[in-house]
Ligand SMILES: Nc1nc2c(ncn2[C@@H]2O[C@H](COP(=O)(O)OP(=O)(O)O)[C@@H](O)[C@H]2O)c(=O)[nH]1
């Protein structure tokens with residue numbers, strides 16, 4: 001299509017190198033419509049053989065109303081009309097037609113394909129065309145579908161004459177003319193009625209000369225305007241612009257809406273399992289809190305259980321609930337979800353774009369999608385590593401505890417940590433009150449144990465005294481432990497939830513960053529390119 005545009009511009013340039021004050025008008029039509037007769041009538045002499053037996057010659061006959069023979073020669077050379085087919089009007093020639101170069105074309109419905117090709121070539125080169133139709137064949141489908149409809153953009157440089165009206169009664173001629181106008185209208189050809197710009201439609205008889213004077217008059221005005229070649233070239237360029245339009249102008253308003261971007265982010269977050277990671281982090285936090293603030297007995301039980309779990313390799317069912325979700329390092333991103341996210345985005349972005357551009361957008365998204373899942377894996381791992389350090393109390397960052405792989409607080413030397421891969425501040429800070437709770441639990445246990453020892457002493461008469469005091473110690477310690485543990489669990493809920501949200505947000509942000517860099521930005525760049533080219537197109541199409 002671009003090649004065609006180039007050809008049109010080249011032809012336009014060629015035409016402009018030739019005399020623009022000469023107007024080349026071709027007489028076209030079906031066999032026997034009266035083209036040659038009309039040609040002769042306009043030239044007022046027998047220049048072209050009329051009524052010859054078919055097939056007629058493929059060579060168009062030319063007649064130039066000009067004194068500048070050299071100019072006419074140049075144009076006729078360009079049209080490829082051999083010197084033997086070049087004629088002169090009788091002298092002194094009709095000054096009204098000065099500047100006209102008239103061509104009698106072969107029949108467009110000729111059985112010889114060579115003739116048709118010749119006609120088509122001429123039609124693409126001349127400045128204006130007089131279509132000659134007769135009362136029998138004016139509705140011919142080939143004429144309308146193959147010629148008039150595609151040439152509807154050339155209305156301003158088109159004449160349609162209904163010839164042989166001498167064979168019709170006045171009423172019949174009017175009827176046929178009306179019907180012809182209706183058909184031309186259906187072809188999309190603007191008609192130059194009531195002074196509007198458009199094709200001129202008239203009835204005449206080339207044989208009797210009736211109406212030929214009007215055509216001569218119209219042609220005289222037409223050529224005197226001196227702008228016919230330009231008008232034709234403008235129509236050419238407009239036509240090319242219109243044909244290129246589908247490649248440059250979108251039907252809808254393509255682009256990436258905020259909604260589409262958000263949906264893409266949501267899908268990627270789902271693919272990296274941001275929400276699940278958040279929930280896992282929440283559970284881990286609650287478990288840690290429970291361990292830290294639980295009664296000494298439950299701590300001991302858990303430690304024992306953990307010890308057994310560590311020894312027994314297969315005891316995953318026992319250890320899993322105790323193992324906080326790993327900070328998602330190594331979590332595998334869902335490939336199908338990633339692909340789906342990219343597909344949906346590409347679809348959204350490409351909808352309404354001209355085909356080649358839609359393809360370019362899809363390609364850009366596809367290229368971005370290639371390493372996206374791996375990149376998301378990496379980004380999620382990084383985010384997870386960083387989220388390890390999301391302490392509940394940022395002020396406590398100077399603390400030197402961090403969570404180990406299993407989520408337990410471990411002491412590490414800062415020097416070691418500094419060399420670690422995790423980002424600065426990547427350490428979980430255990431809330432200080434957990435330590436207080438642990439101490440309280442230990443104290444309660446100690447009281448309980450003391451009470452028991454006391455009771456033992458009383459029982460064995462090692463020392464005397466009342467029974468109620470040690471009884472209170474044992475009961476108080478026994479009841480206080482679970483009560484403190486329960487309170488701590490309630491107090492941990494808020495921080496655990498915050499931690500869940502923080503973890504989710506981090507993963508989400510990391511995934512979105514990845515998606516933006518790899519997919520959204522390339523797609524947006526493609527859309528931007530499209531907009532720029534469309535703007536260029538608008539200038540080109542509007543400038544003509
Ligand atoms: N009655 C009548 N016959 C015409 C008219 N114009 C052309 N003819 C005849 O139609 C036949 C074909 O004409 P011609 O000019 O050779 O048609 P072409 O094939 O389009 O060039 C000839 O016999 C002409 O005399 C016209 O206006 N009225």
Ligand SMILES: [Mg+2]
Nearest residue numbers: 035036049056
């Ligand atoms: Mg002829």
